Amino acid sequence: xxxxxxxxxYEYAKxxxxxxxxxxxxxxxxxxxxxxxxxxSRRELLVRGGAAAAxxxxxxxxxxxxAAATSKSGAFTGTLRVLSLGVEFPNGVQAEAxxxxxxxxxxxxxxxxxxxxxxxxxxxxFDIFGGYNYQYxxxxxxxxxxxxxxxxxxxWMTNYKLFRYGKVNPAAKGCTYGQGNAPxxxxxxxxxxxxxxxxxxxxxxxxxxxxxxxxxxxxxxYVGKAEPRYIIGAPAHFNMDSMGYSxxxxxxxxxxxxxxxxxxxxxxxxxxxxxxxxxxCADLGNAVQxxxxxxxRNLGDMTRPEMDRLFKILTVYRKAGQFRAFWASFTxxxxxxxxxxxxxxxxxxxxxxxxxAQGVNVRYASPPEGFRGWSSATGIAKxxxxxxxxxxxxxxxxxxxxxxxxGGAIMRQGYYISNGIQLRSWIxxxxxxxxxxxxxxxxxxxxxxxAATDLPGxxxxxxxxxxxxxxxxxxxxxxxxxxxxWNSYFRHSVxxxxxxxxxxxx
Amino acid sequence: MGSSSTxxxxxxxxxxxxxxxxxxxxxxxxxxQADTGEVAHEATLGGEExxxxxGWATAAWGAPGFAWLGFFLLAPLIFIVxxxxxxxxxxxxxxxxxxxxxxxxFHDQTYWHNMLTSFETSLIAVFLCLLIGFPVAYxxxxxxxxxxxxxxxxxxxxxxxxxxxxxxxxxxxxxxMGREGALNQVLTKLGVSSLDDPLFDIGFSxxxxxxxxxxxxxxxxxxxxxFNLSQLDRTALEAARDLGGNWFSTxxxxxxxxxxxxxxxxxxxxxxxxxxxxxxxxxIGGNGVSSVGTIVQxxxxxxxxxxxxxxxxxxxxxxxxxxFVITRFANLRKEL
Numbered sequence: 001x002x003x004x005x006x007x008x009x010y011e012y013a014k015x016x017x018x019x020x021x022x023x024x025x026x027x028x029x030x031x032x033x034x035x036x037x038x039x040x041s042r043r044e045l046l047v048r049g050g051a052a053a054a055x056x057x058x059x060x061x062x063x064x065x066x067a068a069a070t071s072k073s074g075a076f077t078g079t080l081r082v083l084s085l086g087v088e089f090p091n092g093v094q095a096e097a098x099x100x101x102x103x104x105x106x107x108x109x110x111x112x113x114x115x116x117x118x119x120x121x122x123x124x125x126f127d128i129f130g131g132y133n134y135q136y137x138x139x140x141x142x143x144x145x146x147x148x149x150x151x152x153x154x155x156w157m158t159n160y161k162l163f164r165y166g167k168v169n170p171a172a173k174g175c176t177y178g179q180g181n182a183p184x185x186x187x188x189x190x191x192x193x194x195x196x197x198x199x200x201x202x203x204x205x206x207x208x209x210x211x212x213x214x215x216x217x218x219x220x221x222y223v224g225k226a227e228p229r230y231i232i233g234a235p236a237h238f239n240m241d242s243m244g245y246s247x248x249x250x251x252x253x254x255x256x257x258x259x260x261x262x263x264x265x266x267x268x269x270x271x272x273x274x275x276x277x278x279x280x281c282a283d284l285g286n287a288v289q290x291x292x293x294x295x296x297r298n299l300g301d302m303t304r305p306e307m308d309r310l311f312k313i314l315t316v317y318r319k320a321g322q323f324r325a326f327w328a329s330f331t332x333x334x335x336x337x338x339x340x341x342x343x344x345x346x347x348x349x350x351x352x353x354x355x356x357a358q359g360v361n362v363r364y365a366s367p368p369e370g371f372r373g374w375s376s377a378t379g380i381a382k383x384x385x386x387x388x389x390x391x392x393x394x395x396x397x398x399x400x401x402x403x404x405x406x407g408g409a410i411m412r413q414g415y416y417i418s419n420g421i422q423l424r425s426w427i428x429x430x431x432x433x434x435x436x437x438x439x440x441x442x443x444x445x446x447x448x449x450x451a452a453t454d455l456p457g458x459x460x461x462x463x464x465x466x467x468x469x470x471x472x473x474x475x476x477x478x479x480x481x482x483x484x485x486w487n488s489y490f491r492h493s494v495x496x497x498x499x500x501x502x503x504x505x506x
Numbered sequence: 507m508g509s510s511s512t513x514x515x516x517x518x519x520x521x522x523x524x525x526x527x528x529x530x531x532x533x534x535x536x537x538x539q540a541d542t543g544e545v546a547h548e549a550t551l552g553g554e555e556x557x558x559x560x561g562w563a564t565a566a567w568g569a570p571g572f573a574w575l576g577f578f579l580l581a582p583l584i585f586i587v588x589x590x591x592x593x594x595x596x597x598x599x600x601x602x603x604x605x606x607x608x609x610x611x612f613h614d615q616t617y618w619h620n621m622l623t624s625f626e627t628s629l630i631a632v633f634l635c636l637l638i639g640f641p642v643a644y645x646x647x648x649x650x651x652x653x654x655x656x657x658x659x660x661x662x663x664x665x666x667x668x669x670x671x672x673x674x675x676x677x678x679x680x681x682x683m684g685r686e687g688a689l690n691q692v693l694t695k696l697g698v699s700s701l702d703d704p705l706f707d708i709g710f711s712x713x714x715x716x717x718x719x720x721x722x723x724x725x726x727x728x729x730x731x732x733f734n735l736s737q738l739d740r741t742a743l744e745a746a747r748d749l750g751g752n753w754f755s756t757x758x759x760x761x762x763x764x765x766x767x768x769x770x771x772x773x774x775x776x777x778x779x780x781x782x783x784x785x786x787x788x789x790i791g792g793n794g795v796s797s798v799g800t801i802v803q804x805x806x807x808x809x810x811x812x813x814x815x816x817x818x819x820x821x822x823x824x825x826x827x828x829x830f831v832i833t834r835f836a837n838l839r840k841e842l
Contacts, residue, residue, distance in 0.1 A: 113807035120597045324792065494594065
């Protein structure tokens with residue numbers, strides 16, 4: 001049975017290429033006439049966008065000072081307002097942080113689009129921004145965020161080298177940076193361009209200050225250049241995303257699951273993809289590339305002709321009934337798989353972990369092409385600078401995130417923390433033991449070792465992870481080695497949304 | 507100029523009246539009523555003019571409403587129109603006037619395709635809601651004699667709407683229309699479908715979105731029809747019956763003209779609600795079905811405010827035109 005369909009996606013793709021006039025190969029040259037932003041000066045791009053932003057910002061200003069409070073000793077006694085992505089802020093974190101830090105938190109959870117909106121239009125409604133690096137790539141020119149001083153981030157030097165050098169082990173052969181807004185391209189800021197470092201190669205047109213420290217050709221810092229002191233935010237969670245698939249239906253090992261499986265005709269009508277335009281481009285772009293139908297110059301910043309061709313191909317699949325649905329929330333992705341509407345979909349690690357904990361046979365692919373990476377950075381809103389005590393509180397929170405407890409909590413979600421090395425020693429310490437962690441858990445999630453006993457996982461209950469279970473894709477170093485692309489902000493984002501709508505309307 | 511030039515009024519004798527078709531009779535009665543109504547209406551207007559001194563007091567009563575609408579409806583609307591003429595930047599927009607947003611939109615086939623499919627969805631929804639809603643309203647208003655029962659049954663009809671819109675929408679996805687949902691489970695038990703290859707596989711499709719919309723919005727048709735039918739002039743119905751009208755001719759000549767305001771109001775509700783739909787389309791269509799609403803949303807989420815605003819403004823214009831056309835079917839001012 002397996003032999004019959006293993007070649008199927010490729011053959012089907014070939015049929016398509018021959019039948020649908022999709023064979024054009026030169027897509028690298030962008031058409032100049034279509035750059036709508038040509039007529040606007042860069043300065044205008046930097047001007048905060050108009051009355052709406054001002055009005056909303058004004059409302060936020062009322063809340064700002066009211067929320068700030070400082071005791072006579074200078075310690076922060078107010079409330080730190082955290083804006084974060086839902087899945088990245090598990091239950092229990094707020095209570096623990098309040099206990100450890102001695103001040104209150106007010107947490108607003110939002111989806112990724114809303115978060116950027118808030119960063120741009122209502123930056124005074126939050127103090128801490130726990131968002132993806134690619135969101136900063138879009139929102140940074142709004143000038144609403146405070147550059148974070150890395151020298152005040154205690155974990156800086158113990159963080160994985162993925163953040164500073166682009167690879168967990170820069171010396172290792174065969175590991176890839178991954179295209180798009182990888183942390184090494186979306187981390188350092190140089191507000192007055194005093195470092196002499198080049199702007200990040202993956203920056204949007206409005207960017208004037210996000211720079212790259214590492215020369216990607218040599219893998220080493222640019223000669224004679226010091227590491228910039230300021231960053232968009234302190235590295236926090238990160239992971240490697242891929243596809244979840246039904247182990248009952250698709251009898252393949254995670255390492256054999258190419259992105260091309262999303263377009264395997266065998267699963268027609270039982271495939272779902274995350275609805276986000278950037279992720280449709282990355283995941284299905286990877287699939288189309290794996291099928292040999294196209295080669296992208298940069299999966300994290302496609303050109304218009306590349307998108308034209310990609311969506312032309314995808315529309316053919318769509319019309320043939322390849323996709324069952326598109327999901328926009330964690331819960332939807334879980335429901336689609338749990339109700340057997342789909343057998344394969346782009347999925348987040350905790351969604352897979354949740355189903356596995358419930359006994360559903362779902363596996364997480366480790367595509368040979370590499371994972372789609374994402375990383376989040378904890379940033380501080382610019383207005384916080386008005387209250388030095390609050391700035392200190394923000395850094396205290398950042399440093400607390402790296403101490404261990406928080407890393408442990410997100411480990412059980414299947415995410416990694418930027419200084420997993422420190423997490424290991426915390427878990428081995430009395431504090432880690434008191435918090436209910438065991439070295440076995442670390443060995444399972446980071447080490448890729450079979451679970452020594454039943455372990456607590458995403459729901460916190462022992463047995464979420466069964467004895468003998470192995471994390472799909474193996475240990476951290478192996479998983480973090482190969483990135484194909486990172487969640488990214490496209491320069492041609494208007495066109496991207498237009499093409500995505502066209503695809504979704506087909 | 508002799509009196510001979512004055513046209514004679516047509517002779518109306520009893521024989522002519524009797525010879526009149528029953529339907530025309532009904533229409534004559536109606537026309538008479540309408541005339542009376544108009545007179546009464548004019549009388550009311552005259553009354554208002556006579557009491558012109560109360561104008562300021564009336565205005566004062568209206569002020570909070572105007573302020574509310576002005577601040578929460580008009581101001582944002584004006585702002586949306588303005589933004590649609592401004593230039594997008596990565597971080598919102600700059601106040602540089604441009605027509606690009608509209609010219610791009612006019613050449614955007616996807617947008618107009620969605621405008622058409624959304625319009626089609628609306629027409630289907632209005633039609634099906636009429637088809638399903640009228641018998642319900644008719645039964646409640648004319649066949650149920652006791653007021654208590656009428657109200658009771660009306661509340662029963664309302665019951666599904668006590669649940670939130672989202673819950674009802676979600677119920678239409680996996681539990682009902684899903685591959686292993688109720689519909690397919692039953693069909694599989696009956697041996698006419700299978701779980702792997704459903705007979706009616708309409709989960710996450712345009713069809714299921716449209717079906718769900720009818721269920722979600724049918725009450726907006728039932729309600730105005732119910733109140734219209736409750737006020738129906740039953741003497742006219744009796745007259746029609748006495749004159750030998752069958753159900754259909756009575757419906758056409760007596761009932762329909764009287765419930766037109768209800769039909770129009772219900773249609774406006776459903777047209778406006780379904781044409782701009784976003785939530786139902788997203789949830790029931792599994793994010794894979796588009797409407798003008800989802801297009802606007804996709805642009806707003808991506809911080810493409812001018813593009814989103816222009817898309818919304820054209821949708822608004824389409825809605826205004828649609829509502830205008832619908833209102834042509836009845837003179838609401840006159841009949842309410």
